[in-house]
Amino acid sequence: MIICEELVKIYKTDEIEVVALKGLNISITSGEMMAIIGNSGSGKSTLLNILGGLDRPSAGAVQVGEWNLLKISDDDLVQYKRTTVGFIWQNNARNLVPYLTALENVEMPMMLSGQYDRAYAKQLLEWVGLKERMGNKLQQLSGGEQQRVAIAISLSNKPTLLLADEPTGSVDSKTSDMIMDIFRKLNRELGVTIVIVTHDMELASKVDRVVAIRDGMTSTEFIKRNPNLDDLGSEGKGQSRMIQDVHEEYVVLDRAGRLQIPKAYLQALKIDNKASMEFDGEKIIIRPPKILNH
């Protein structure tokens, strides 16, 4: 469904240029539920904004279904956003109107896009567990409930792709679990492709695949060892271990065979800008360069 190749995004402000994506490669299959993790400033939101049609890439290739988001016209971009993609942010307040009811909040964007359907709006709120609360004004709902209204809104255009930027960032762990359950249901029952950007390793361990972004490029990838295992339970393990327990880690190769070696490995081996590489027929062994270091 999604293919990004050598994706570049440069932000130009008055005097400085920030290269937020530096030739990022990623492909996401239709029907997948996956997460993108990475440190602050690594380019996660930039990628999500490009996939959501909120921002345009500077170079490279980005295809979502039939849409080429590098070359797309402004009119088609509007169409793309209307028909293909749904967006959820951590801070949902910007999408919601506090003095309207939950139902009116879901209906409003439907009206604006000419796809008004009250029965469907009700069904969506039922889907996110707010059947009893749809007549309540937004300001009468808790943060977690408001976030669920935001999820209902993001589905109002029946998107095939749902993009969520830190969707559980400002809710407690119980609500976070509930939101992840809703995502899982949408993914399983409606086949919606879901891409979640998160800092939260525990949340990341609940998806099938996690791609780590470092410095505007994809670095490592974690794939679930047992895809049927939905919930790990919390066994008091350290958060960063949980993802290792559930997922197998892979290093990502781009088309040209380039790979990014994690900085921590390079530092541990004192490898700077050169390494010796050996292929023994089964393995590729990377070591510090002998001549330079000894």
Ligand SMILES: Nc1ncnc2c1ncn2[C@@H]1O[C@H](COP(=O)(O)OP(=O)(O)OP(=O)(O)O)[C@@H](O)[C@H]1O
């Ligand atoms: N509109 C913009 N103008 C200039 N620079 C920007 C803009 N948006 C993002 N950047 C820069 O691009 C880089 C990547 O930012 P991005 O928001 O994608 O990172 P992130 O991984 O989502 O971080 P966080 O987890 O903190 O949200 C950062 O250096 C950021 O300062």
